[in-house]
Amino acid sequence: MEAQTIIARRTARELRSGMLVNLGIGIPTLVANYVPEGMHVFFQSENGLIGTGAPPEEGMAHPMLTDAGGRPVTALPGACTFDSAMSFGLIRGGHLDLTVLGGLQVDQAGQLANWTIPKKLVPGMGGAMDLVSGAKRVIVAMTHTAKGAPKIMKKCTLPLTSTRRVDLVVTEMAVIAFPDGRATLLETAPNVSAAQVVAATEAELVVPQNIPEMAL
Amino acid sequence: MRTLPLDQSVAMIPDGASLMIGGFMAVGTPERIVDEIVRQKKRDLTVIANDTAAPGKGIGKLVDAKLLRKAIVSHIGLNPETQRQMMAGTLEVELVPQGTLIERIRAGGHGLGGILTQTGVGTSVEEGKQRIEVNGKSYLLETPLRADFALVQAFLADYLGNLSYALTARNFNPVMAMAAETVIVCAEHIVPTGVISPDHVVTPAPLVDYLIANI
Numbered sequence: 001m002e003a004q005t006i007i008a009r010r011t012a013r014e015l016r017s018g019m020l021v022n023l024g025i026g027i028p029t030l031v032a033n034y035v036p037e038g039m040h041v042f043f044q045s046e047n048g049l050i051g052t053g054a055p056p057e058e059g060m061a062h063p064m065l066t067d068a069g070g071r072p073v074t075a076l077p078g079a080c081t082f083d084s085a086m087s088f089g090l091i092r093g094g095h096l097d098l099t100v101l102g103g104l105q106v107d108q109a110g111q112l113a114n115w116t117i118p119k120k121l122v123p124g125m126g127g128a129m130d131l132v133s134g135a136k137r138v139i140v141a142m143t144h145t146a147k148g149a150p151k152i153m154k155k156c157t158l159p160l161t162s163t164r165r166v167d168l169v170v171t172e173m174a175v176i177a178f179p180d181g182r183a184t185l186l187e188t189a190p191n192v193s194a195a196q197v198v199a200a201t202e203a204e205l206v207v208p209q210n211i212p213e214m215a216l
Numbered sequence: 217m218r219t220l221p222l223d224q225s226v227a228m229i230p231d232g233a234s235l236m237i238g239g240f241m242a243v244g245t246p247e248r249i250v251d252e253i254v255r256q257k258k259r260d261l262t263v264i265a266n267d268t269a270a271p272g273k274g275i276g277k278l279v280d281a282k283l284l285r286k287a288i289v290s291h292i293g294l295n296p297e298t299q300r301q302m303m304a305g306t307l308e309v310e311l312v313p314q315g316t317l318i319e320r321i322r323a324g325g326h327g328l329g330g331i332l333t334q335t336g337v338g339t340s341v342e343e344g345k346q347r348i349e350v351n352g353k354s355y356l357l358e359t360p361l362r363a364d365f366a367l368v369q370a371f372l373a374d375y376l377g378n379l380s381y382a383l384t385a386r387n388f389n390p391v392m393a394m395a396a397e398t399v400i401v402c403a404e405h406i407v408p409t410g411v412i413s414p415d416h417v418v419t420p421a422p423l424v425d426y427l428i429a430n431i
Binding site: 045046048049062064068069070084091092123127128159160161162 | 240241242243244266267269270289290291292293294299302309311313314315316318319322333334335336337338339340341371381382383384385386387388389390391418
């Protein structure tokens with residue numbers, strides 16, 4: 001299974017019926033493909049839509065119905081639209097049950113850096129800072145390493161997105177949480193050992209005795 | 217509310233003006249107004265908007281034509297030309313978290329002296345800002361934004377200037393319609409008064425100064 005498929009499938013297992021969920025761009029977007037059958041989740045696009053559906057069939061795109069990346073989407077039955085003040089009120093006001101975001105780095109206390117690489121990549125934070133600061137639950141869905149270099153670090157070298165601790169990091173190798181502010185290995189991917197995860201992680205990782213295998 | 221031809225509406229905008237422009241990645245951006253600003257070569261503009269879209273699209277056209285002096289936006293990642301001008305030092309870019317940006321505009325339009333948000337606390341966004349504790353939580357004081365002009369794209373406008381919006385083209389538009397000295401509206405459809413039912417009016421007519429006439 002491809003890394004991004006493992007990450008998206010495992011992350012989708014965190015969805016619960018009735019949740020209001022915002023998915024970031026990249027791997028997080030793929031999570032929508034693995035919503036368990038029969039489960040109803042409200043997906044928000046921060047440009048002003050709840051009930052975001054799959055991309056439309058060829059020829060059916062509407063120029064005024066897009067996701068936060070500006071790509072055409074569909075609106076599911078029961079969808080609603082609103083302005084950006086309402087959209088971010090939902091995000092900051094404790095109404096958003098879950099956000100899934102990509103990551104550049106996460107530190108061992110669970111702080112995320114995902115919006116800029118100074119002097120190289122300066123896209124702007126868009127809604128990322130509000131999402132991490134405001135969502136009830138934050139999951140980072142990202143590859144475990146970048147070109148072999150660990151992304152789960154002792155301390156982020158890139159500017160932080162928020163000082164709020166994320167709840168879960170899901171990678172193609174492991175699931176990591178931060179109880180008491182300490183990076184803790186919760187699950188390993190099939191055919192990945194705890195030792196391999198530790199070797200690919202710069203952060204000090206708490207490794208419990210028995211570590212279950214990631215269910216996909 | 218007055219109805220004006222497109223060229224006369226844009227002629228009111230002086231060089232150096234500050235403009236709030238609705239839209240999210242050009243969806244809900246008044247493209248006809250943007251095109252006319254480019255045609256009339258308005259210069260040294262400050263734009264307040266969610267993003268600078270992409271080259272050749274929406275606000276990206278103003279960037280392409282090098283008409284902007286400053287952009288106050290949340291995202292420029294899909295416009296390499298904005299990034300190039302920023303790196304070259306010819307375009308000043310102030311990056312603001314999206315939820316903070318819309319609330320600063322709302323504060324400007326609703327008579328508030330600012331807003332308090334937890335977004336950005338402890339990050340580079342905090343630099344130069346006042347941190348305020350309320351009930352044991354830390355917030356940043358974010359100041360209001362206003363502009364000389366708001367350029368708004370509506371779906372329906374009636375003869376009085378009542379506005380409604382469509383789908384995700386609403387975004388920043390109704391909030392900006394509250395926060396500028398002069399509000400210029402472009403609508404997909406101009407309809408008789410009464411077609412938009414009172415419950416469906418999002419921007420009330422007294423907020424609209426000028427409605428751009430159909431061709």
